């Protein structure tokens with residue numbers, strides 16, 4: 001079961017507060033107790049599991065933070081004004097760096113930075129100005145701090161202020177408290193929220209200057225190492241400060257990140273010069289926090305791990321600035337999804353910074369309105385050169401004018417979709433487990449949205465006097481561009497949910513055939529839907545070309561949409577072929593007994609189908625196949641093993657060709673502007689996975705041909721370790737001979 | 740800590756249902772057994788929370804030689820309301836077998852007994868969480884018919900993630916307002 005009590009219980013009541021009236025309940029207690037037999041339990045109706053998990057046993061040292069061992073004192077006896085060797089100051093700074101990273105990873109301040117005696121002393125008086133942040137408790141004596149101690153103090157303050165920026169950043173965006181990150185500062189101004197940035201920077205610079213002129217104390221190497229650590233703090237603050245300037249040149253916003261990326265390498269090399277001071281850190285400090293939590297251990301990351309995480313943090317910080325080089329919404333989505341798919345995933349502070357860059361104050365990328373973003377997207381996906389998106393409509397004030405009414409309908413549309421739409425971007429900035437879970441909710445919202453938007457489409461088609469489309473094969477109906485757009489987004493999200501299921505190892509091996517069948521079903525639906533959109537875009541294009549208002553600009557817009565549809569359909573085709581191939585391969589492995597299903601005495605296939613497909617059960621379109629349809633389509637009982645493998649071979653081969661074709665397309669054609677490298681790497685990984693699937697199929701075919709009907713296969717199936725295959729979304733088995 | 744495994748069980752184990760009168764005799768052993776694999780101990784209130792209300796869903800495996808505790812399972816069963824319509828949801832809160840006695844089907848027997856008890860009391864489904872690295876536990880549950888329904892990021896205090904496992908005992912009512920959390 002879940003192990004944690006919440007990190008943030010309410011503060012203890014203050015019994016000596018004038019508003020609290022104490023009542024002696026001893027007599028009542030004794031009277032009540034007499035009605036009970038010894039050992040009898042009474043449970044209050046309001047005592048929940050949550051409370052039981054939060055409850056502590058007094059005098060149990062593992063739970064009671066006030067429980068002292070023989071001779072132990074309640075407070076830490078370490079004096080922060082004691083003399084430190086230069087290498088000790090360096091050691092403490094590096095220990096703090098490790099704790100800072102542990103905090104970035106999601107551990108609370110109480111188990112990380114607040115275990116430092118120095119941090120505790122500096123922040124215990126709730127300072128609101130930098131003068132009040134002291135080691136000695138008096139601003140007078142503080143002026144005479146020895147240079148090394150002053151450097152340590154400046155370092156701590158710079159560190160805490162940097163964490164304050166991060167904390168505020170995270171709190172502003174979508175993240176999951178305690179799961180991704182703990183913003184709780186235990187009722188104290190630990191992160192120096194009220195202290196201004198300017199004096200912090202000044203203090204850091206002053207500390208560096210003092211170190212330089214210090215009377216020959218530390219060796220040159222150590223002096224340099226101390227200086228670089230102070231420089232890192234300055235750069236970090238600069239990076240955070242700059243990220244608010246989203247309209248600045250992204251290249252200049254990258255500067256401090258690039259600088260830190262260099263500094264951390266020096267810090268790594270210098271680390272061995274330092275000497276750790278274990279006494280300067282203690283879990284006892286947790287006793288002073290406004291919390292009733294049991295004492296929890298200090299989270300130790302090794303310096304090597306810390307360095308590696310910081311290196312990535314700084315690299316990621318630099319990379320996300322590229323999001324500001326906006327090209328189009330589809331490329332933006334590719335940017336976000338490929339960036340977040342990286343392993344290990346970027347830290348919460350980077351994931352929230354990315355959200356912040358995109359959406360802070362509802363100003364998209366610092367320059368655009370959300371309306372511009374949505375309209376731009378529509379113009380690419382289903383509405384090139386469309387009357388619906390004509391800004392001139394807004395200027396018509398005659399209420400009966402169709403243009404005025406069109407403008408109104410579009411306003412209703414944008415209001416209806418805005419939240420769901422922006423959520424798609426935000427969801428991708430969550431941890432991978434949450435991406436999947438939240439998408440499961442979001443598709444419900446998109447399903448409802450699609451239905452609502454179709455009503456807007458219907459009203460608009462009347463306003464715009466649209467005619468249904470007739471083809472040789474009959475009527476295709478109306479274009480429904482807005483709901484078509486919504487449907488495409490919904491389908492993509494549904495595919496992602498299943499694909500993330502593979503990535504997160506949610507499915508058991510004998511489920512893979514069925515789940516790949518479902519991916520294939522979804523991708524095929526997406527391709528068909530792309531084809532439908534294309535039909536209407538072509539109709540519009542033909543009509544537009546025939547008119548005398550056709551311009552080169554319009555042509556570009558049409559071509560961009562056709563290019564988008566082409567890329568979408570090719571991507572969908574690759575997915576459906578590859579999924580089809582894997583479905584057939586796994587079906588064969590199931591049938592030959594090379595993959596064995598567990599006995600599952602308490603379950604049956606139909607019940608498990610319900611659990612598995614629960615996120616899709618209520619989706620109106622595409623309707624979830626019934627259990628019988630699903631079973632038949634997956635097991636394909638009428639198709640012989642040979643035929644299944646032949647089919648798998650050609651499907652996987654088709655996917656391979658498709659990925660090759662995709663990989664040759666430009667960033668503009670594939671809507672991966674600004675992230676083409678990452679996008680291409682992803683396609684190449686898919687290609688490698690498809691190649692290895694082809695090998696698995698061939699191995700199986702050859703062995704079967706050699707052994708003949710009914711012969712023993714002498715093969716076994718090796719499944720790749722989670723995350724160790726060519727691509728997390730394409731789980732490809734290895735077929736290996738056994739002797 | 741490696742513990743020498745017994746190659747043979749000490750005869751037919753006794754499986755008994757927990758009752759409150761057994762608290763003094765067995766609760767300390769239950770706590771000790773379960774705490775071994777936890778980074779932080781549960782308070783006695785957590786145990787009592789479950790045992791007081793659902794003693795009938797808690798089973799112990801005892802050594803026939805001296806009646807000492809070898810394995811235990813602790814569950815609850817109540818309406819789960821964040822769904823509409825609510826389901827009657829069983830929950831396996833804790834399961835542990837003393838390391839020397841693992842690999843003999845003891846946990847499997849305990850889980851089966853509690854599933855049977857919960858099914859008898861009309862449970863619609865049974866759920867639990869287990870650490871992503873706990874392969875023995877996952878194999879055990881999956882062998883019985885549980886499916887992983889989702890992964891939970893950093894679910895445990897030690898920073899590890901978990902899987903939610905679900906065993907559906909009855910078909911869900913059709914057309915229900917779906918929820919996936």
Ligand SMILES: CC(C)(COP(=O)(O)OP(=O)(O)OC[C@H]1O[C@@H](n2cnc3c(N)ncnc32)[C@H](O)[C@@H]1OP(=O)(O)O)[C@@H](O)C(=O)NCCC(=O)NCCS
Nearest residue numbers: 776834835836841842843844845846847868869875876878
């Ligand atoms: C998980 C845990 C409860 C399993 O206990 P266990 O008694 O060893 O479990 P079982 O014996 O029923 O099953 C384990 C293995 O023994 C095998 N086994 C089952 N019945 C058997 C029998 N009669 N004879 C021999 N082996 C048997 C099973 O096939 C299983 O094999 P596998 O490891 O290949 O899957 C135990 O490892 C434990 O206490 N772990 C620590 C606490 C924990 O993780 N709890 C679960 C949290 S949800």
